[in-house]
Amino acid sequence: MKKLIALVFTLVASLAQASGDAGIKIHSSGADLSDQASLQRGAALFMNYCMGCHSLKYLRYSRMAADLGLTEAQVMSSMNFTDIKFGEAMTVAMKPADGEKWIGKAPPDLSLTARVRGSADWIYTYLKSFYRDPSRPLGWNNTLFPAASMPNVLWELQGVQSAVFDAPHGGQAGAAPVFSHFEPVQPGRLNAEEYDQVARDISNFLQYAAEPAGLEAPANRRLGVGFPRGADLAHLVAEA
Secondary structure, three states, rough: OOOOOOOOHHHHHHHHHHOOOOOOOOOOOOOOOHHHHHHHHHHHHHHHOOOOOEEEEEEHHHHHHHHHOHHHHHHHHHHOOOOOOOOOOEEEEEEEEEHEEEEEEEOOOOOOOHHHHOOOEEEEHHHOOOOEEEOOOOOOOOOOOOOOOOOOOOOHHHHHEEEEEEOHHHHHOOOEEEEEEEEEEOOOOOOHHHHHHHHHHHHHHHHHHHHHHHOOOOOOOOOOOOOOOOOOOHHHHHOO
């Protein structure tokens, strides 16, 4: 049975990568599960920018708090914007039918995304690859995952960019244009280095969410400059 489960994950990961990366280079996220400060920032960012649509149904608020060194008060005041109890799974109020009506597709649960995609690097690259595309229903596209239904929910932080494509190599008839580079259109609240850190923190958190037991592996956890127990996390997003 274990071999069968492993085979299924391998096949899903290979299919997801084949259908999603469109030949785009995957950039290293530098995700580090021993960096508790990054995990805390990533959790706060995910809850404020992503949790309105995407659930983490295999993770409980209480488990996350214990793993990331957060108090119940911190989580419930700055990360839980629903009536879900502290010991319950991190689900969302949006119904699948509403998701299909509003954005054309029900937003998927992201609990296992890092495992399905092979690592946090795919998520990191995805978060950096959105660009304006007036031809899409929501006005956004993604070079790593073309025709993704999701808009760039982090655009206020990252800014707006356009994608430049070159003619297909060899001039093959009917071949898709080849992505060349991004060009800035509108600046965001963060500079490039600061936004990279945001993408890195969210990717790191989702890597943790995919397999919380992974925190038990490092012999020495690097705590970094995290949040003191009892601190208010609301300022993190306000200052981003």
